[in-house]
Amino acid sequence: MRFEMPAAPPKLPDPAQPDIEPANRQVNQAMKALYDHYFASLDYGKRYPQPNQATFEFLLHQGASQAQEILDFGCGNGRYALALLQATQATLTGYDISDTALAEFSRHLEHAHGRARVKLQLGTPGVWELSGRYDLVLMLFGVLSHVGGFQERVQTLRQIRDVMDADGRLLLTVPNLWRRRPLELTQAVLMRWIGRAEGLQAEPGNIVFCRKLAGVPHQFFYHLYTVESLRNELREAGFEVTRVEAESILPEWLITQHPWLGRIDARLSRLLPASWGYGIRAVASPL
Ligand SMILES: C[S@@+](CC[C@H](N)C(=O)[O-])C[C@H]1O[C@@H](n2cnc3c(N)ncnc32)[C@H](O)[C@@H]1O
Incomplete structure (x- = not known):
C-alpha cells in the first residue's frame, strides 16, 4: 500500500460520519489497511513477540491488578x-480497526484460560462507537499516534473518557519525539519551514515513515510526542496526567525479542527522565 500524507483535502460532506475530516478518514483507512497487512503477514508477531515486560508490570501496578473492566x-x-x-x-474488551489483528487475537484465545472474560470489538475507522463502562483503559505502543491529527486524537480521547468511570484510569504509551525517526522529523520540519506543509503535514510532530512488511514497503502515519505535548493533548481531552516515565532505552523490537536485554533495559530506564525514553509511559485520570 502506498500512502501519502494528505495535503489540504477537499471538504466532502458525509452524513454518515459528520465528525471526521476527510484527511483524518484517509489516515484511518490507510492505517487499517496497513495493520491488516502487518498482522496477516505475521510480521507484527515476529517483530514484537511478547509484551514489553516493564510496561506489563507498569500496567499491573497502575491499576490492572484491581481493575474490573478493562478496555484495550x-x-x-x-x-x-x-x-x-x-x-x-x-x-x-479488545477494540481495534484491524480485522486481521482481531482474528489473530481470537486464535490465541481459543486455548486461553479465562477466554469467557474477553470480548473483541471491530471498530470502523473514524466512527465513534465505544460503549460499556470501564475502570481502566489502555492505549499501548503508539495507538494514539496513528489516529490522525490533533482534533481527531482529542475527539478519540474524549470518546474514551465518556466510557470511563469518574475514578478510572487511562494508561498509555506513545513514541517520543526526541528519540524517534529523526530523518522524517527533520523533513517534516523543513517542509513547514519552507511553507510547503499543508493539512496534516502542517501539524508539528506529524510524520510519515516507511517500513518493509513481508518485503513490501509500507507507509505509516505517526504523531510523535514530547512529555509536554502529551500533557497538553490529554488536558484538552479532559484528562490530567498524574505520572510520566521513560518506557525503555532500547527499541521495542530489541527488548521484546531478547527478554534478557529487556530486563537490563528496565533497570536502567528507571534512572532516565521520561523525555529520554524510546517511548513515554503515562497515567491519566479524567478531570
Ligand atoms: C502499534 S500497534 C499496537 C498494538 C497493541 N496495542 C500492542 O501494543 O501490540 C497499533 C494498533 O492500533 C490500531 N489502530 C490504529 N488506528 C486505530 C484507530 N483509529 N482506532 C483503533 N485502533 C487503531 C492498529 O490496527 C494496531 O493494531
Whole structure:
C-alpha cells in the first residue's frame, strides 16, 4: 500500500460520519489497511513477540491488578490483553480497526484460560462507537499516534473518557519525539519551514515513515510526542496526567525479542527522565 500524507483535502460532506475530516478518514483507512497487512503477514508477531515486560508490570501496578473492566483500545493481536487475562480477574474488551489483528487475537484465545472474560470489538475507522463502562483503559505502543491529527486524537480521547468511570484510569504509551525517526522529523520540519506543509503535514510532530512488511514497503502515519505535548493533548481531552516515565532505552523490537536485554533495559530506564525514553509511559485520570 502506498500512502501519502494528505495535503489540504477537499471538504466532502458525509452524513454518515459528520465528525471526521476527510484527511483524518484517509489516515484511518490507510492505517487499517496497513495493520491488516502487518498482522496477516505475521510480521507484527515476529517483530514484537511478547509484551514489553516493564510496561506489563507498569500496567499491573497502575491499576490492572484491581481493575474490573478493562478496555484495550488498539489491542492489536492481544499482546498485552492476553497476558492481563492470565494475571488478573478483569473482564477485557479488545477494540481495534484491524480485522486481521482481531482474528489473530481470537486464535490465541481459543486455548486461553479465562477466554469467557474477553470480548473483541471491530471498530470502523473514524466512527465513534465505544460503549460499556470501564475502570481502566489502555492505549499501548503508539495507538494514539496513528489516529490522525490533533482534533481527531482529542475527539478519540474524549470518546474514551465518556466510557470511563469518574475514578478510572487511562494508561498509555506513545513514541517520543526526541528519540524517534529523526530523518522524517527533520523533513517534516523543513517542509513547514519552507511553507510547503499543508493539512496534516502542517501539524508539528506529524510524520510519515516507511517500513518493509513481508518485503513490501509500507507507509505509516505517526504523531510523535514530547512529555509536554502529551500533557497538553490529554488536558484538552479532559484528562490530567498524574505520572510520566521513560518506557525503555532500547527499541521495542530489541527488548521484546531478547527478554534478557529487556530486563537490563528496565533497570536502567528507571534512572532516565521520561523525555529520554524510546517511548513515554503515562497515567491519566479524567478531570
Ligand atoms: C502499534 S500497534 C499496537 C498494538 C497493541 N496495542 C500492542 O501494543 O501490540 C497499533 C494498533 O492500533 C490500531 N489502530 C490504529 N488506528 C486505530 C484507530 N483509529 N482506532 C483503533 N485502533 C487503531 C492498529 O490496527 C494496531 O493494531
